[in-house]
Amino acid sequence: MLQVLCYALDPFTMRQWRPSDVLSLEKPLRPYALIVLNQKLNRLDIFKKLWSEASYRFCADGGANRLYDAFVDDEELREKYLPHAVHGDLDSLRKDVRDYYESKNVEVSQDHDQNSTDFMKCISLLRKKETSDKNEDGIKYDIVAFPALGGRFDQTIASINQLYFLKDETDRQTLLVSDENLTILLDEGKHRIECNRQLEGPTCGIMPLGGPIVLTTRGLRWNLTDYPCHFGGMVSTSNVLASDIVEIETDKPVVWTVELKEDTC
Template sequence: MEVVTFNWKFTEFLNKKDHFKGSPYILIILNQPIQYSNDIFHTLWENAYLRICADGGANHLYDEFKGIYIPHYIRGDLDSLRDDVRHFFHSQGTVIQLESGQESTDFMKCIDLISIKEEEEEKSSKYDVLAIGASGGRFDHIMSNIHYLYKLKDERKIYLLSEKNLIFLLDKGKHNILCDREIEGPTCGILPIGVQRAILTTTGLKWNITNVTSSFGVMISTSNILINDVITIETDVPVIWTVELQFK
């Protein structure tokens, strides 16, 4: 069985010891306060292939950085984008796209844009997405952001990144997660969201399990602790991996 490896190497990436050599990613700024230090945000921004604000995400970018960072696109139903922010970014060359459908969120509308760009570029592979601001604030928004990890799991890798958490989906199968314990951990969790139950086998954690059934109302692994740099997880259905982040 194929083993899927996740390797973010946050420290190397954020210290810019090395130019980012991972797969190219697209940065989506969601409508939440941007809580990173300037250095970290700068690195996330600089290394992105394309930068997109989901509607009111642009307000935060503008308020936080006073127009230093100009996104390629602002997209959404534009019910959150302030007029002063719209005018400023428009004057700086940002493409502002109104998509008024009320069946999908502005996050999803931004991902639709990425698919459109990939078709235009006739790309055979899909860009990874790094979405910031996905896990704070409104619970329905947080769940919707996680829902899109499931919906798009066969299409591309999406990472939800906040100042405190990294969240991504593990599809059914075997995974090696290479953790950078300078920044990731100590706590982590495996969440069988959207499935009836998952049968899990793990190594590298303080509380490992072997062929154990995990489901809400029975047992879920939260407040677990990384004890190795490499965590292995085997699951028979998709589950959510979450790890605490402590940026120094």
């Protein structure tokens, strides 16, 4: 009761998160751009749900191959899943895939920069769209990347690094969705994460990937109070949701990840 009172008195210092909204709500509360990365689209249930409500749909380079290949047996369906753009250095995009999407008037654009991944390039493209005349309301879109994490470890770390890059953009949230996890970055401060335990859990982790932190948690099976966490010391992995509401207070950014159930959509 006391905590409910605290929220009522101090709602702005606690950042609110509902990571699984993108999988559960009919209409998302916040508009988002879906970026399809270059990993096999195993979970078409998740993919179709994320796709259906996205305001922008970009394929990061070889992500377009995965999209194309997901509908190998169904030409008609393939034509229903046309992205707004295929973007990147285009060293992974197959010629047949490029020809197909170009023939359907999909924007295929190349950026040769060798210091940014194709995922990052797609985020730059989103920024361009956001500042274009067509976005008169100046909407900033959340970013949902799928399938993110897993696969190559350097790419996995690059994707998490991307969360850190974006952390100061507090008017947008970035969510990495994999076949088995939802992952976000919590910036320094207080956070209230609402979990839908029909979709999320039981396991979760809080990982100080950017350096040492001091952590306080509530709503987990194993909680910490003002506890120093760092690699080589305490890292909260294989933790378990004990409540629909998880509260986390951290003095530095920290990665939150929660397991996805097998049947989510």
